[in-house]
Amino acid sequence: HSGARPHVVLLPSAGMGHLVPFGRLAVALSAGHGCDVSVAAVLPTVSSAEARHLEALFAAADPAVRRLDFRLAPFDASEFPGADPFFLRFEAMRRSAPLLGPLLATAGASAVVTDIVLASVVLPVARECGVPCYVLFTASAAMLAFCAHFPGYLDANSAAGRAGVVGDVDIPGVYRIPKSSVPQALHDPKHLFTQQFVANGRGLVDADGILVNTFDALEPEAVTALRKGKVVSSFPLVFAVGPLLPVMFPAKDPAGYMQWLDAQPARSVVYVSFGSRTAISPDQLLELAAGLEASGHRFLWVVKSTVVDRDDAGELGDLLGHGFLERVRGRALVTKGWVEQEEILQHGSVGLFVSHCGWNSVTEAAAFGVPVLAWPRFGDQRINAAVVTRGGLGAWEERWSWDGEEGLVSGEEVGEKIKAVMADETVAKKAAAVGDAAAAAATSKGGTSYRSLAEFVGRCRD
Ligand code: BUP
Numbered sequence: 001h002s003g004a005r006p007h008v009v010l011l012p013s014a015g016m017g018h019l020v021p022f023g024r025l026a027v028a029l030s031a032g033h034g035c036d037v038s039v040a041a042v043l044p045t046v047s048s049a050e051a052r053h054l055e056a057l058f059a060a061a062d063p064a065v066r067r068l069d070f071r072l073a074p075f076d077a078s079e080f081p082g083a084d085p086f087f088l089r090f091e092a093m094r095r096s097a098p099l100l101g102p103l104l105a106t107a108g109a110s111a112v113v114t115d116i117v118l119a120s121v122v123l124p125v126a127r128e129c130g131v132p133c134y135v136l137f138t139a140s141a142a143m144l145a146f147c148a149h150f151p152g153y154l155d156a157n158s159a160a161g162r163a164g165v166v167g168d169v170d171i172p173g174v175y176r177i178p179k180s181s182v183p184q185a186l187h188d189p190k191h192l193f194t195q196q197f198v199a200n201g202r203g204l205v206d207a208d209g210i211l212v213n214t215f216d217a218l219e220p221e222a223v224t225a226l227r228k229g230k231v232v233s234s235f236p237l238v239f240a241v242g243p244l245l246p247v248m249f250p251a252k253d254p255a256g257y258m259q260w261l262d263a264q265p266a267r268s269v270v271y272v273s274f275g276s277r278t279a280i281s282p283d284q285l286l287e288l289a290a291g292l293e294a295s296g297h298r299f300l301w302v303v304k305s306t307v308v309d310r311d312d313a314g315e316l317g318d319l320l321g322h323g324f325l326e327r328v329r330g331r332a333l334v335t336k337g338w339v340e341q342e343e344i345l346q347h348g349s350v351g352l353f354v355s356h357c358g359w360n361s362v363t364e365a366a367a368f369g370v371p372v373l374a375w376p377r378f379g380d381q382r383i384n385a386a387v388v389t390r391g392g393l394g395a396w397e398e399r400w401s402w403d404g405e406e407g408l409v410s411g412e413e414v415g416e417k418i419k420a421v422m423a424d425e426t427v428a429k430k431a432a433a434v435g436d437a438a439a440a441a442a443t444s445k446g447g448t449s450y451r452s453l454a455e456f457v458g459r460c461r462d
Contacts, residue, residue, distance in 0.1 A: 009037075009068065014050065017275070019053055023057045027057075028241075031061070036066075037064060038107055039066070040100075042089070046089050047276065057249075075096075090117045093118055094196065095121075097125050105129055113133075117196065120196075120200045123203050135210045136210075136211045139380045142174065142221075142384075143380045144210065145222045147197065149172065153166075210239065213241065213363055215242050218366060218438070219387060240452055245443070248342070255333065255339070256333075261350070265349065269300055270299040280304070280402070281402075284408055289321055290410075290414075290415070294414075296415075297422055299331070300332070301335075302337075303319065316335075345370050354375060355372050369434055375396075377401075393430070397413075
């Protein structure tokens with residue numbers, strides 16, 4: 001399959017945060033760079049958002065993007081009582097990696113791009129089949145540097161008699177990640193996430209290259225340090241190919257938010273969303289509601305109250321407190337449903353994005369130059385929030401946590417902060433400049449990200 005039209009097999013794991021960038025990569029490779037693309041899919045998906053997304057992707061990009069069914073081996077989840085359903089799917093996929101061999105051989109793949117979450121188990125399988133194997137790192141370059149450095153950090157601590165202890169992590173050539181920003185689970189060496197994370201971090205050096213959904217101008221320190229081998233020596237090629245551009249699917253918009261946005265003045269709306277898997281405690285939801293109300297601004301709020309959308313029960317009125325929806329009627333739109341976030345972020349009425357800083361959300365805000373008020377919660381989100389402030393994309397109130405000892409963030413504080421950021425011209429100007437830099441990197445043919453992706457495709461052709 002080498003030659004004119006390479007066939008690239010993409011292997012995403014579970015969760016929208018992983019599926020979305022893979023869908024974007026699929027379209028960029030097929031429509032933008034002349035590749036045949038197959039996307040491996042495990043059905044049924046964990047959430048219904050993923051099922052809808054896959055269906056829309058294959059319908060929109062047919063026939064250049066094909067579906068490859070990846071059937072998992074039986075997996076007994078009772079080994080991990082109480083584990084997050086997405087982590088369980090990661091583990092089930094990891095254990096089924098040997099089944100990928102025949103799949104890759106039959107598909108006639110010229111290269112495979114695996115999700116970072118599966119990297120350490122897919123790399124040896126691909127090697128055995130003689131298929132070059134790349135990794136798509138679905139988070140920031142700062143997080144990639146952290147992931148690459150962390151196993152060595154743990155080894156050094158063990159050698160110094162501090163096995164399993166995790167404090168501040170100083171990434172060589174990058175910057176220091178304070179203990180409070182280290183993903184919580186990593187403090188527990190036995191945690192399923194820690195085991196997967198460390199194995200993948202060690203495996204990275206065996207990849208033929210690593211694609212990252214970021215761009216040089218947003219994260220210059222991390223991208224440069226990785227490429228120069230300062231983080232880990234002899235590190236594979238790093239292709240910064242972001243922001244991967246949104247694939248516009250025809251919006252199903254029963255809540256009517258696009259029409260509502262059309263009716264609002266320019267830059268007047270605060271868009272609030274904490275991602276697809278962040279369930280917020282009922283008490284914090286109430287404070288957030290009070291804060292949005294007190295800010296006096298218009299707002300569009302996507303409320304999620306459960307981890308998996310299949311059981312997103314509960315009436316909005318009950319969740320947000322008595323009379324709230326009536327009081328904000330006219331200046332706010334609140335919905336529990338799925339929204340097309342990239343369409344919202346590129347709408348001229350949106351002036352601020354209050355975000356949990358899932359990496360895709362950050363890249364989407366960067367792509368459209370929308371300022372972010374970071375309110376990270378777990379995983380890599382605090383590391384991403386630091387990228388937001390360093391990169392000039394917005395503000396972060398570091399004291400705000402979601403379930404820390406400090407307790408709830410009060411509605412009053414939320415309202416004041418939103419008012420302050422919305423009034424700050426400098427924040428808006430800097431974010432707009434990030435938007436310009438993102439466009440220059442990813443959409444113009446001479447841009448750093450465009451050229452990186454072209455270079456990757458060139459290697460798949462060889
Ligand atoms: Br909610 C929601 N519409 O209503 P992140 C999310 N998204 O388009 P997360 C919508 O899902 P993980 C909605 O634009 C982004 O591309 C959003 O990814 C989109 O965070 C994606 O921002 C969410 O990386 O993912 O969901 O926490 O934890 O799996 O990384």
